[in-house]
Amino acid sequence: MATTATLTLTSADIAGDPVNVSTTSTxxxxxxxxxxxxxxxxxVNLGSATDKVxxxxxxxxxxxxxxxxxxxxxxxxxxxxxTIKIEGSTGIxxxxxxxxxxxxxxxxxxxxxxxxEVLPSKAGIDMEYVWIHENVDILADD
Amino acid sequence: MPTTTANISLSSDIGDSSVSIANSMTLFKAASATExxxxxxxxxxxxxxxxxxxxxxxxxxxxTGSTGHNFLYIKNPSTVAGEFFRIGFGSSSGNDSxxxxxxxxxxYAGDWMxxxxxxxxxxxxxxxxxxxxxxxxxxxxxxx
Numbered sequence: 001m002a003t004t005a006t007l008t009l010t011s012a013d014i015a016g017d018p019v020n021v022s023t024t025s026t027x028x029x030x031x032x033x034x035x036x037x038x039x040x041x042x043x044v045n046l047g048s049a050t051d052k053v054x055x056x057x058x059x060x061x062x063x064x065x066x067x068x069x070x071x072x073x074x075x076x077x078x079x080x081x082x083t084i085k086i087e088g089s090t091g092i093x094x095x096x097x098x099x100x101x102x103x104x105x106x107x108x109x110x111x112x113x114x115x116x117e118v119l120p121s122k123a124g125i126d127m128e129y130v131w132i133h134e135n136v137d138i139l140a141d142d
Numbered sequence: 143m144p145t146t147t148a149n150i151s152l153s154s155d156i157g158d159s160s161v162s163i164a165n166s167m168t169l170f171k172a173a174s175a176t177e178x179x180x181x182x183x184x185x186x187x188x189x190x191x192x193x194x195x196x197x198x199x200x201x202x203x204x205x206t207g208s209t210g211h212n213f214l215y216i217k218n219p220s221t222v223a224g225e226f227f228r229i230g231f232g233s234s235s236g237n238d239s240x241x242x243x244x245x246x247x248x249x250y251a252g253d254w255m256x257x258x259x260x261x262x263x264x265x266x267x268x269x270x271x272x273x274x275x276x277x278x279x280x281x282x283x284x285x286x
Contacts, residue, residue: 002154002155003152003153003154003155003156004151004152004153004154005150005151005152005254006149006150006151006152007148007149007150007215007254007256008147008148008149009146009147009148009215009283010146010147010149011144011145011146011147011182012145013144013145014144014145014146014178014179014180014181014182014285015182019146019182019184021215021283023217023254025252025253025254026252027253028223028250030226030248030250031223031224031226031250032223032224033223035156036156037156038156039154039156039157039161041161064248065248066248066250066253067247068247068253070150070152070163072165078170078173078174078175079173081173084257084258086231086244086245086246091244092231092232092243092244092265092266093260094231094244094246094257094258094259094260094266095211095257095258095259095260096172096211096258096260097258098170098172098173098211099175100167101167101258102150102165102167102256103256103257103258104150104152104254104255104256104257105229105246105247105255105256105257106229106246106247106248106249106250106253106255107246107247108245108246108247108248114244114245130152130161130163132154132156
C-alpha cells in the first residue's frame, strides 16, 4: 500500500525569475517505513455558519503520529471562506480557505481539546476533506 | 498581477478502491478572484537545537490583521525517517523548551505542508520544534 501527495508550485512572474517547485511525499507511519493504512474521505455541506468539528475526538490523542489532512473549500464564490481552527486551550483560527482553495497539513490532535474545527463564512458551503491516519479505534464506542 | 499556481495530486490505495485527487488553485489575495498574491519569501534554515522557535513571525507576512491571508509551504527535507518537526502556532517566547501553544502536527522526513495563514497578530506566529539538535534543515515559502 502507498499513499503519496505531490505538490507543484509555479509562477512565471512573482519574481524576476520563474518559480517552479515540485515535491512528492510518500506517507508512512510515524518515524518508520510502514505505510499509512487508514483513510477517511468526505464531501459535506457545512450547514449553518457555526463551528464544526471536523475530526472526531480520538481515543489516542497526544500520541506521536503522522496523520495528514487535506481540506478543500468547494465554493466557486471567491468571497466565501472557511476558517480552519485548532480548538485548543486558547483556540487558534490559523487560516482561511476562500472559494476553490485547498490546504494539506499534518494533524496529530495533540490534546483532548485540540480538535480541528471549520467555520464557514455563510450557511451552505460545501467542503471536502481527506484524513489519512494511523490511529486505531477512532470510532466512539456505543 | 502575478499568477502563482499550486497543484496537489493525492493518491492512495489504502482502501479496496483507490483514491485519487487532483486539484489546482491560484493564490489570490483575500476574497479576490483577480488579484494574485504578489510577494514571496523563500527560506532555508538550519536549526541546531531542540528548542521551539519562531519559524515565521506574523510580521513576516505581507497580509496581517483581521483580514490577513497568506499561504505557507513548509518542507522537512530530512532523509532520516525518525526526524520530524512539530509545527504549531503561538506567540514567540524565544528559545523555549515548553509546549507549543497550539500544536498542529508532526512533519516527518520528506513531508510537506501547504496552509493558509492569517497571521493576525503576535499570537499567530508559526512555531517549529525540531526533534533532534543535529542541524535539521527546514525549507519554507511564504506567499502574500
